[in-house]
Amino acid sequence: MARQRxxxxxxxxxxxxxxxxxxxxxxxxxxxESVSEELRERVKEAIEKxxxxxxxxxxxxxxGSTKIVGFIIPDITNPAFLLMVKGAEDYLKRKGxxxxxxxxxxxxxxxxxxLKTLLSQSVEGIIVTCSGGRNSSFAKVVQNSGVKMVFMDRRYEDIDLPYVGVDNTAGVEKITDFLVKTGHKSFVYLxxxxxxxxxxxxxxxxxxxxxxxxxxxxxxxxxxxxxxSGYELTKKLKKIPDAVVGGNDLVALGAIEALNEMGYHVPDDVSVVGFDDMFYSKYSKPALTTVRQPIYEMGYTAGKVLWQLLSGKNVKKRVTILQTDIVVRETVKERETPDRGFTEKVEVVS
Amino acid sequence: MARQRxxxxxxxxxxxxxxxxxxxxxxxxxxxESVSEELRERVKEAIEKxxxxxxxxxxxxxxGSTKIVGFIIPDITNPAFLLMVKGAEDYLKRKGxxxxxxxxxxxxxxxxxxLKTLLSQSVEGIIVTCSGGRNSSFAKVVQNSGVKMVFMDRRYEDIDLPYVGVDNTAGVEKITDFLVKTGHKSFVYLxxxxxxxxxxxxxxxxxxxxxxxxxxxxxxxxxxxxxxSGYELTKKLKKIPDAVVGGNDLVALGAIEALNEMGYHVPDDVSVVGFDDMFYSKYSKPALTTVRQPIYEMGYTAGKVLWQLLSGKNVKKRVTILQTDIVVRETVKERETPDRGFTEKVEVVS
DNA sequence: TAGCCGGTTGCAAACGTTTTCAAGAACGTT
DNA sequence: AACGTTCTTGAAAACGTTTGCAACCGGCTA
Structure with missing residues (x-):
């Protein structure tokens, strides 16, 4: 018998x-365009009605095409990840x-x-920001899935997939150089x-x-x-350095909070820098000196790369690295260098 | 001829x-459980293989069941909205x-x-946080869609759907009462x-x-x-009041920034309060006195309500209003009331 | 007039599942 | 031995689309 329609x-x-x-x-x-004027109108009317x-x-x-792409990110609540997602979405939604x-x-x-769930939902592509440093079961699933994938911001190095990221190394190096140049002598990296x-x-x-x-x-x-984490690590410090370099802005902000409680003034007693330039960093007191990441652009680019994959193009650039800027605000103060005046002089001469 | 399989x-x-x-x-x-031990094993093996x-x-x-629910929120980048979403997800993902x-x-x-797109994706339910104050075309689509929907945090009053929100009125009233009680006499509401x-x-x-x-x-x-917005509105103020009440924390923080630039000290010269208790408010300098919303719980509850809808239960409570707390930090200072000493006394007596 | 061609249209298969139905097997009861 | 019951299993229909194929219709050429 026929099931109820x-x-x-x-x-x-x-x-x-x-x-x-x-x-x-x-x-x-x-x-x-492939159907006659008359029928087209009739049908459109019916659809409307x-x-x-x-x-x-x-x-x-x-x-066999769902027109859905999935994202896997470590934390759906973190605005930074979502800004990346937004970048990718903005690119991809124009493609439907x-x-x-x-x-x-x-x-x-x-x-x-x-990942498995997304695969069985038949998504066409997936953009991943990794949650850990390695994930062997992840690798296994990826290998025989055939789905198009791109790593964004973080990657598993043992999985060969296109990657869009930021030059983290150069970014931190740049801002640390800046600290050295402004006379800081002792450092803590969080x-x-x-x-x-x-x-x-x-x-x-x-x-x-x-x-x-x-x-x-x-x-x-x-x-x-x-x-x-920034707060706790800082609290445990035996000796306060000239400068604290935070792994990201949040860590840096936590460090500042701890330093204040411990009676140190930023930047008069200690300089602190971060990484990310997240939304709030420019409004913190004192405003945080940090490394700006092109987060939205990173997502946008990842979206673009995924689309190339999806439309069958060969992606020539497997790895795209975006550059960072350092943004100087109020948490770094130039230090005197009384005890090194001599060395300084020599360097200038040589 | 058969299409390629x-x-x-x-x-x-x-x-x-x-x-x-x-x-x-x-x-x-x-x-x-409905298939024999032997075949079950054989099949499982094949699946695995x-x-x-x-x-x-x-x-x-x-x-006819996709096991997908959709969210429509005003801004995918705003952590508050995403915390709600997370709440709802946490509830609903256990239901598959x-x-x-x-x-x-x-x-x-x-x-x-x-909304239309989600509908044609055959989502089973939708949780909506409205983007505007009214949206007539939205209403029209909702009416003849038959999909289960819930409003979260904000609603369109002309659409009769279950709503989970927060007692905004009581929250602001409570914190304003607090300002009055602590001796503030003149107010600006942003x-x-x-x-x-x-x-x-x-x-x-x-x-x-x-x-x-x-x-x-x-x-x-x-x-x-x-x-x-908080910053700009404050900058335009002709006369500085005893207290500024921000429509949310961001607005309040903007107001503080502006006040500082204008040479006023918070809370010595002006008190400022917000609404939301967003992540950063406890770390701002000075730490913001504000109204805490149970954001995550709101989402969780919305998820629960949607699930009741989805499983065919009648939702008895069409409207769920969660209560707020006021959290006192550092942006409010008790004011002297020299010119009202008399009234004060009378009140005590009466 | 026969043949061909381009443009429209409908029929029916296919996509990968779930589920109804009926058939068969195994077993116990009379 | 006949029958009923319970448990397993497979055949086939159905979900709502898209699309290859064939049929038809005009109009044109030879």
Missing amino acids: NNSINIRSVAQLAGVSIATVSRVINSP LGYRPNQIARSLRT YMFMVCGTDHNIEEETKL SGERNTSSAKERLRGFMKSMKKHGVEDYQVLYGRFTFE | NNSINIRSVAQLAGVSIATVSRVINSP LGYRPNQIARSLRT YMFMVCGTDHNIEEETKL SGERNTSSAKERLRGFMKSMKKHGVEDYQVLYGRFTFE
Whole structure:
């Protein structure tokens, strides 16, 4: 016996009302120029009258193209990640895509689970900002999925996929150089999650600067990319350095809070810098000196790269690295260098 | 001639490998207890071997249930909205749902467009935070859609749908009462987008407090819910009041920035309060006194209500209003009331 | 007039599932 | 031995589209 036919309006209702076949209705929708003026009008009228909207599910099943791209990011609540997402969306929505964005809560098991879920939803492409430093099960799923993917901001180095990121190393190196140049002699670096690619790259920039200038009075502390982490790490400091370099703005802001509570003034007693230039950093008191990342552009570019993949083009540039600027505000103060006046002089002469 | 069969693994490949019918494979997946031990094992093995994952699209088409709920929010980049979304997701994902979240950029035309798009994606439910104060085309689409919907945080009053929100009026009234009680005599209220339901409700709370205490020295200024708006409105002030009430935290923070630049000290010269208790407010300098909204809970509750709708239950409570707390930090200072000492005394006596 | 061609149209298959129905097997009861 | 019951299983229909193919209709050429 026939199952009860769903009473909602479908292509058949339209066809019936217009007195044509469903094929014609479909054509009116997808390639109107291929059907005669008269029928086209009749069908359009019927569509209007019934308020018919094609069922995307059926369409997807038939064509094999869902026009959906998924995002996997560590935290759906973090504005920085969402600004990237927005960048990618802004590019891709003009190509007719819809989006599913999923947060892993920094949990790599959840990450693979989400990947699987997205795959069975038949998304056409996925943009991923990794939640950890390595994720072997993730790699396995990716390999035999055949879906188009792009890494954004963070990547798993053992998975060969296009990557759009930011020159973390150069960014931190630049701002650390700036601190050295302005007379700071002792440093503390407050790292975020140590296994993420961005944390590693940023730390590398710091180390490069230290080495380059022959600075030995520095210390590296590991924590997370949060305000609280910056706060706690700083509180534990035995000796206060000339400058604190935060793994990101949140960490830097946490450090400032702690320093204030410990009775130090920023920037008079200590300089502090961050990384990100997040929304609030320019309004903090004192306003944070930091490294500006082109976050939105990064997402936009990732969207573009994914689209190239989706439209079958060969992506020549597998890796796109965007550059950073340093933005000088109020948390760095030029230090006197009384005890090194001599060295300074020599350098000038040589 | 037969179209080329899609070479990706489907239920048929599994059936073939296991030597059973596709019906059996489907049963192994959906109700394993209904198939014999032996076949079940064979099928599971085949699934594992091929890495088969059921095609959700096909499943949705057949069952008419996509297990997707959509969100429409004004700004995908605003952490407050996303915290609500997270709340709802946390509730609904345990019920097996996936999510599509869409931002309108505060544009009501985009809002109806997104609604239509979500509908043709056959989402089962939609949670909406309105972008404007009214949206007639939105209403029209909602009426004959049959999809389950819930308003979250903001609503269109002419559309009868379940609503989960916060007692904006009581919140602002409470904090304004607090200002009056601590001796403030003159007020400025900085409103956000004046047509949104939350802006209206908050303003009402302010007015109630003014009226209740017979205060006449107040002024209401309209702008937007942004830092910049608070800043600009404040800059235009001819006369500085005892207290500034911001339509939200951003506005309040903008006002503080402007006041500082104009040479006034917060809270010594002026008190400032906000609404939201957003992430950064406790770290601002001075830390903002504000109204805490249970944002996450609001989303969680909206998710719960939507689920009741989805599972066919009758929702008895069409409107759920969550209460706010006021959180006292550093931006309010008790004022002397030299010229009213007398009244004060009378009150105590009476 | 026969043949051909381009433009419109409809029929029916296919996309990958779920689910109804009926058939068969195994078993116990009379 | 006949029958009923319960449990497993497979065949086939259906979900709402898109699209290859064939049919038809005019008009044109030979």
